Amino acid sequence: MAVKVLILEDNPVARSFLCRVVRESFSDTIAITEAGDLETARAQISIAGGASGMHGVDPFKLIMVDLELPDGNGMELLAELTQYPATKIVTTLYSDDDHLFPALQCGADGYLLKEDRFEVLVEELQKIVRGQPPLSPAIARRLLTHFRHGGRLSGDRPAPDSGFNSSQDFATTSAPVPIGKVPDHERLTPRESEVLTYLSKGFTIKEIASLMGIKWFTVNDHIKSIYKKLNVSSRAEAAVLATKQGLV
Amino acid sequence: MAVRPPRPADGAASDSRLDSGWLDAADGPRKRKRPHLPIDHARSLLLLGLLGAAVVVLWLRLLAGTPHLPLSWHLTADGGITLAASSDPELQPVIGHRLQALVLADGQRIDASAALLPRSPRWIVDDAERQQQQALRSRIGEAVQQPQVMLQFDRGWQLALAPRPRSLVGLGALCWAVCALALALYLAGAVVVLAQPGLPAVLYGVLALSQCLNLLLIGAESLPGMGLPAALVQGDLALRLLADATAGAALVQVLLWYPQRLAGARWRTTLAWGLTVVALVWLLAMRPAGLWWWAQGLGIAYGLTAAALLRQRRDQPVNPLARLLQRLVLAGVGTLVLLNLAIAAAGRNGTVQYQVATIGSVIWVVFFASLLMLGPFLSRSKQVLREFMLLAGVATVVTSLDLLFLAILSLHPLVSLALAVGLSLAVYALARPWIQGQLAGSGALSAERMFDSLYRAARELEQSPGQAGRQLSALLCEVFDPLEAAPTGRPVSRVRVATDGATMVVPIPRLPGTEPGAIVLRYARRGRRLFTQQDRALCEQLLEQLRRAVAYDRAVEHGRTEERTRIAQDLHDDIGARLLTLMYKAPNAEIEEYIRHTLQDLKTLTRGLAASNHRLSHAAAEWKADITQRLNAAGCDLHWSFSADRDLTLTVVQWSALTRVLRELVNNILTHAQATQVEIVLQFDRHHLTLNVSDDGSGRAPETWSHGLGLGGVRKRVKLLGGQVRWVERESRGIRCEVQAALPSDTV
Numbered sequence: 001m002a003v004k005v006l007i008l009e010d011n012p013v014a015r016s017f018l019c020r021v022v023r024e025s026f027s028d029t030i031a032i033t034e035a036g037d038l039e040t041a042r043a044q045i046s047i048a049g050g051a052s053g054m055h056g057v058d059p060f061k062l063i064m065v066d067l068e069l070p071d072g073n074g075m076e077l078l079a080e081l082t083q084y085p086a087t088k089i090v091t092t093l094y095s096d097d098d099h100l101f102p103a104l105q106c107g108a109d110g111y112l113l114k115e116d117r118f119e120v121l122v123e124e125l126q127k128i129v130r131g132q133p134p135l136s137p138a139i140a141r142r143l144l145t146h147f148r149h150g151g152r153l154s155g156d157r158p159a160p161d162s163g164f165n166s167s168q169d170f171a172t173t174s175a176p177v178p179i180g181k182v183p184d185h186e187r188l189t190p191r192e193s194e195v196l197t198y199l200s201k202g203f204t205i206k207e208i209a210s211l212m213g214i215k216w217f218t219v220n221d222h223i224k225s226i227y228k229k230l231n232v233s234s235r236a237e238a239a240v241l242a243t244k245q246g247l248v
Numbered sequence: 249m250a251v252r253p254p255r256p257a258d259g260a261a262s263d264s265r266l267d268s269g270w271l272d273a274a275d276g277p278r279k280r281k282r283p284h285l286p287i288d289h290a291r292s293l294l295l296l297g298l299l300g301a302a303v304v305v306l307w308l309r310l311l312a313g314t315p316h317l318p319l320s321w322h323l324t325a326d327g328g329i330t331l332a333a334s335s336d337p338e339l340q341p342v343i344g345h346r347l348q349a350l351v352l353a354d355g356q357r358i359d360a361s362a363a364l365l366p367r368s369p370r371w372i373v374d375d376a377e378r379q380q381q382q383a384l385r386s387r388i389g390e391a392v393q394q395p396q397v398m399l400q401f402d403r404g405w406q407l408a409l410a411p412r413p414r415s416l417v418g419l420g421a422l423c424w425a426v427c428a429l430a431l432a433l434y435l436a437g438a439v440v441v442l443a444q445p446g447l448p449a450v451l452y453g454v455l456a457l458s459q460c461l462n463l464l465l466i467g468a469e470s471l472p473g474m475g476l477p478a479a480l481v482q483g484d485l486a487l488r489l490l491a492d493a494t495a496g497a498a499l500v501q502v503l504l505w506y507p508q509r510l511a512g513a514r515w516r517t518t519l520a521w522g523l524t525v526v527a528l529v530w531l532l533a534m535r536p537a538g539l540w541w542w543a544q545g546l547g548i549a550y551g552l553t554a555a556a557l558l559r560q561r562r563d564q565p566v567n568p569l570a571r572l573l574q575r576l577v578l579a580g581v582g583t584l585v586l587l588n589l590a591i592a593a594a595g596r597n598g599t600v601q602y603q604v605a606t607i608g609s610v611i612w613v614v615f616f617a618s619l620l621m622l623g624p625f626l627s628r629s630k631q632v633l634r635e636f637m638l639l640a641g642v643a644t645v646v647t648s649l650d651l652l653f654l655a656i657l658s659l660h661p662l663v664s665l666a667l668a669v670g671l672s673l674a675v676y677a678l679a680r681p682w683i684q685g686q687l688a689g690s691g692a693l694s695a696e697r698m699f700d701s702l703y704r705a706a707r708e709l710e711q712s713p714g715q716a717g718r719q720l721s722a723l724l725c726e727v728f729d730p731l732e733a734a735p736t737g738r739p740v741s742r743v744r745v746a747t748d749g750a751t752m753v754v755p756i757p758r759l760p761g762t763e764p765g766a767i768v769l770r771y772a773r774r775g776r777r778l779f780t781q782q783d784r785a786l787c788e789q790l791l792e793q794l795r796r797a798v799a800y801d802r803a804v805e806h807g808r809t810e811e812r813t814r815i816a817q818d819l820h821d822d823i824g825a826r827l828l829t830l831m832y833k834a835p836n837a838e839i840e841e842y843i844r845h846t847l848q849d850l851k852t853l854t855r856g857l858a859a860s861n862h863r864l865s866h867a868a869a870e871w872k873a874d875i876t877q878r879l880n881a882a883g884c885d886l887h888w889s890f891s892a893d894r895d896l897t898l899t900v901v902q903w904s905a906l907t908r909v910l911r912e913l914v915n916n917i918l919t920h921a922q923a924t925q926v927e928i929v930l931q932f933d934r935h936h937l938t939l940n941v942s943d944d945g946s947g948r949a950p951e952t953w954s955h956g957l958g959l960g961g962v963r964k965r966v967k968l969l970g971g972q973v974r975w976v977e978r979e980s981r982g983i984r985c986e987v988q989a990a991l992p993s994d995t996v
Contacts, residue, residue: 093851
């Protein structure tokens, strides 16, 4: 059976380029559904079993979402698809944390930068699907800040200096844990903090592994776990917000 | 030993003491008054006020109930008296006639003389004259108790007149005015005693009360018509002497204890009061010859002692209050001396001396009372009150001078008056800056400089709100030039003048990033001036202007950032999407790579526009991650090392220049060198940045390279940074590119 892939991208040239990337990346038979705007994408998803993807219909296994779309932002769709059992990837031209971080909070499993070379994109895509999402130093910094504040300041724009104190930046290897009861899903383990701190300083996964004396895939597991915690924490945050506002 | 105010230089230990002390002083009256004022103080003040009013009303009623003869007299040059006016119609024909004698109902005859005129025995120079006058007026006081008094005028005119009580209306305007002033002085004393309980306040109260007594006596003296209670006439001298002596001793004592306690205050106080009591007893019991001279000498001695005490205080840390008080005391003493001179000089001329003594003494007491009223409110007083005090002083001087000229030079009255007024105006012009200089607004700083300072302070405040305290302090120092300006952590809500104008507490404006707190200024204009309410208002305005300027700057900066972000967004969205499409459609790899490069440059540009600053450490991390990825994709290893002696914030120009230089160099290696190892060393040491990029590729003889877009771009960027770049061959193989630049920037 063909693996179903949804590509949401308004630029037709880019869309076909991404199609090529996807086909190149996987050996399976691929059935690609293309969408140029959010509306089409939503329609396609509801045909394939709705936003929860739980109706026994064959759901998409991979969803690639562009952020800037004619009828809205790709993050809206990501937010709707938090329960959807697919690998969700943000494809964008924006490489800065300001744009990417909210997307990751919305449940994206990784991101691809569209200007990268074909081979690079293929490799990155394969890594994401294998569970090795990328994490740039800037995003690592944002994540550290996010979890340092118990995940509660994520909605705010970051302070101009990313809320990073230079002394901590240079000296500490583990993030201070906030005092008081913070739910587990809003807190990083010391190991995860360490990994994030190294990442924020530009170390590669291999370097981190050797620095911490662990296997590279263990580092990778930490990164995956951080991704998940970010997603869960932001969802929990959203739920709390919704309760407060009487929406639930 | 007197308590010296702690100075900031004493160190941290004294700082806290100093802060809390000053702030307590600043908050003191307010804090203590506010919660209690409605219950305690207001009620006490009301009670005291009612008591004072009751005393004054009783006094007035007593005076109004005394029988009198409704006659006012005119003193002729030869010492006789003529009838000047009367409210009795029967007496109209004799107006202008000279009085020969008064014949009482029991047949006693009182010969008319100048001594019949109302006049305080306290201000009569000649002892015999004083005694005669006292005796005569006592008799008149008894006479008006009888049903009828016969008046004998010249040319045989004889009239019988029945004494009748004065009504309240008949007390005369001067009496009312003087009594009102007495009440006001009394209330000022009550306010001071209630607001700042303590020895100085009590002494001030004593001072005020003594002058109230003087004023009430003057009120009685100024009544129109003839006839005062005999007891009052007899007691007048004693009461006035008592009032003056008490005032003098209290003044000396208050200056021993205030503004700061002087060494030996206790025994000096005892000495002062002891001498006062001895002098008073001696004057009243012994009635020595030249009583007036003794009394006046005593008054001047008190004044000089007070001035000397204030002089002594000036050796301590400069206290503008002491300076100002000293000037006021000296002005008072000077005026008194002048008045005494006038009275003494007029001694030979009966008419003139009568006028000098009556008018001069009244004005002197009014002047002294107004000085007293001003005293405790120096820093809080309104301009009007100060001017009134000065004018009262000048009026005394005018009168004294006028009469002095009349007496000594025998000038025409008009000439004398004109001369006196002219001289007094000169004195006023000289005295005003001498005294007011301590209180005047900040005249020294020109408006232009003030504007300049304000503008600069606003700029600096905007740029580094964390330093707000320091900057505000610098601005205030420029405006007020205080001896000391110390920050304190205790927040205050508004500007306050405390400790009688020696201290002003200014809150630090609240901005995001500033610490709450205040600045305590002590001793304006290097201790030569007091802080006044005008200063407070000026300071409030300064703060307001500062707030506005900063808000405006922020709005401008915000708008600028927004605009930059919008431009970046547009560039990125529109041009970026087009370049992306172009890149995908590129006919060959070379053009694709070229367009990718352009796209990355565009991204660098837009990021530089959108983000206002970049930490060097953050930027280095991103460079490393980016370069690692690119080199790895090309199968090339990166050896990266980064060290910095401190972190710094890169400006947009620095960040984007370094980003592009690095990208271009790596790009160059990837495109031309076929290297397998790349080493990048980035060092930042003492504001100096060194970047070495080495490869083990096939490149040789860099001096022969053509500098196209790529290397030309590197050169341009490095030049933009104000640095140098050179390429050298490595010994083994490959090329090393060395970039050096100084990065003078704010360290984080």
